[in-house]
Amino acid sequence: MRKLWWAVPVAVAGVTAVRRSRTGERGQDRWLTVTVNRPPMDVGSEGMLPPPLDGLAERIDVRIRPAPGDRGTELAVRFKEPVSAASASVPARLTGQDPRQELRRALRDAKSLLEAGEVLRPDAPPTTRPTPGGRLVEVFTRRSGGEGVL
Template sequence: MSAAGKSLTVAAAGLATGALIAARRAKSRRSRTAPGDRWLTVTINCAPQDVQADKLPTPLQEYGDHIETRIRPAPGDRGTELAVRLRNGGPDAAHSVPARLAGADPRQDLRRALREAKSLLEAGEVLQSDAPPTTHDTPGGKLVGLLSRRAGGEGVL
């Protein structure tokens, strides 16, 4: 077999292997839990008996029967895990990215409510940063302000 024939065979084998790996990854992604079915969880610095499903802080009580809650001891005896998720599963994966970018994903509000509940259980109030952070309204400051408001729904900046 010529050198060109050998390299063509190696290239075809590599292409077939890559296609097989891609097919396996796609199949494993479909079998995972849908993004809307995921639990949102925080660890709270208090004993598990201090957090009761029927006496959750106001931000989570406002959801009523629209959320499921799960309360259990945190690993390593480090407080309590409080987990919540929307009962209807939230938006499907096809619509979640545009909704998240637009700030219209209902899970963003649930994340915010969960963080506020954590703050209320630990500190007795919802802690917020000082506003305005600077006295000069600059283009960079406006960008940081916009990103900070968006980050409230995602929990990260």
């Protein structure tokens, strides 16, 4: 049993290699999809996109189709051109320079506008006095690049 200690890292490396090969080179530009609780004709068409996605129209591909089970509409977007590895790196994401963050934010805001009529934001500050846990959440929220909260 003690002689098999090396098997765990080898198995983890193998699983990681298989996952990377499945995503392929274009794994960076996969479709981002949300379900909107509206009929497809209210969400938009190929020529008309909901704001703020309309500002990205020349840079993105959009799919609008009925959601499974007649439960609204699937709104899917992705960049037409692949995102470079440098702009999708961890440092770029931490500094807010990853272009995928802009696309995620626009998709989330479009869903909110379609369903609620406005972009909903959390109240700030969430507590009246700072706590160690609150400071930790605040750090992660700032680092999220506007993509959402934990």
